[in-house]
Amino acid sequence: KAGVTQTPRYLIKTRGQQVTLSCSPISGHRSVSWYQQTPGQGLQFLFEYFSETQRNKGNFPGRFSGRQFSNSRSEMNVSTLELGDSALYLCASSFRNSGPQETQYFGPGTRLLVL
Amino acid sequence: AQSVTQLGSHVSVSEGALVLLRCNYSSSVPPYLFWYVQYPNQGLQLLLKYTSAATLVKGINGFEAEFKKSETSFHLTKPSAHMSDAAEYFCAVSGGSNYKLTFGKGTLLTVNP
Numbered sequence: 001k002a003g004v005t006q007t008p009r010y011l012i013k014t015r016g017q018q019v020t021l022s023c024s025p026i027s028g029h030r031s032v033s034w035y036q037q038t039p040g041q042g043l044q045f046l047f048e049y050f051s052e053t054q055r056n057k058g059n060f061p062g063r064f065s066g067r068q069f070s071n072s073r074s075e076m077n078v079s080t081l082e083l084g085d086s087a088l089y090l091c092a093s094s095f096r097n098s099g100p101q102e103t104q105y106f107g108p109g110t111r112l113l114v115l
Numbered sequence: 116a117q118s119v120t121q122l123g124s125h126v127s128v129s130e131g132a133l134v135l136l137r138c139n140y141s142s143s144v145p146p147y148l149f150w151y152v153q154y155p156n157q158g159l160q161l162l163l164k165y166t167s168a169a170t171l172v173k174g175i176n177g178f179e180a181e182f183k184k185s186e187t188s189f190h191l192t193k194p195s196a197h198m199s200d201a202a203e204y205f206c207a208v209s210g211g212s213n214y215k216l217t218f219g220k221g222t223l224l225t226v227n228p
Contacts, residue, residue, distance in 0.1 A: 004158070033215065043205065043218035056215050090158055092216075100209040101147040101166040104216060106158035 001027060004093050004107035012113045018079040021110045025072050025093030031055075032074035033104060034066060037088040046089075049074050050096050078112075086114045117142045117208045121219035129227050134193040136222045138180075138206030141187065148189040149207040149216065150180055159205065165189060176200070201226045 005024045013019050025032050033056075034046040045058040049068035066076040072093075078085055088111050092104035122137040140146055147166055151159040163174025170182045180191045189206060203223045207216040 031214065035216075035218075042220045043207075043216075045215040045217070048214060056213070058215070092159075094214070096214060099147075100211065100214045101164065102214070103149075103161050103164060106151075106160070108156075108158045 004091060004105055006089075006091055006107040006110050008110060009108065010111050010113075012115065013081050014115050015081055015083060017081050018077060019081060019112060020075050020077045021089055021091075021112075023074045023076075023091035023093075023107060025074070025091075026105055029093035029095055029105070030072050031094045031096035032068060032072065033092045033094075034074070034076050035090045035092065036060075037090060037109070038086070043090075046076065081114045083114050085112065087112060117144075117146065117210060117213070117217045119206050119208050119217055119219035121204075121206050121222050123222055124220060125223045125225065127225040127227060128196045130198055131195050134178075134191070134196045134200065134224065136191040136204050136206075136224065138189045138191065138219060139187050140189060140206070140208045142208055142210050144211035144213075146208045146210045148180075148182060149209075150174065150178070150189075150191050151205045151207060153203045153205065153221075155202075162191070162204075196224075196226045198226050198228065200224060 031050040033048040048056040068074045088109045090109045092106045094102045118141045149164045150162040165182045173179045206219045
């Protein structure tokens, strides 16, 4: 069974640009969550999508947005990039049918560098 | 609200020595607790999780953790460290109707030959 895949793996952008990251969950998983990992702030929850609806949102500015498609694939978008957006962006998938004790399976991440 | 504190951002052990990584949590609802490992340039891999079925949880690669409600702790241990255990370890909590994981800052484990 294929794991969570994320594309692209690496990305370099300049300040002010926008970026779109993609995540394909494990087959059958309908929930996709996004996390930002930085050396200073650690791992922080961005948002979760389930059945094409945002179910939960972390404390990030509106420049960070996401969506989920009918095949459960998800994208996140960051507009007007800032230097501080440089991070590893991880997505995680789960079935979301048995409660918050469910395991979330993580992809390898997309490393974004903003210059 | 939930939070996790991992004591020690860096732990160094000798190969064959006991590994002990500390995690304390705070949660206003019954918690579910997870330990994940991250190798360089990779995502997170689940080591083990506590889901209230048993307080002593065994995971992959010889790791185990014990849930102690009175101490609000979920420390990770391994009796004998191997070079391949060198990685960063994250403790996380979820609970209630909240599917999101709240992570600790992580502990970098170094294993010396």
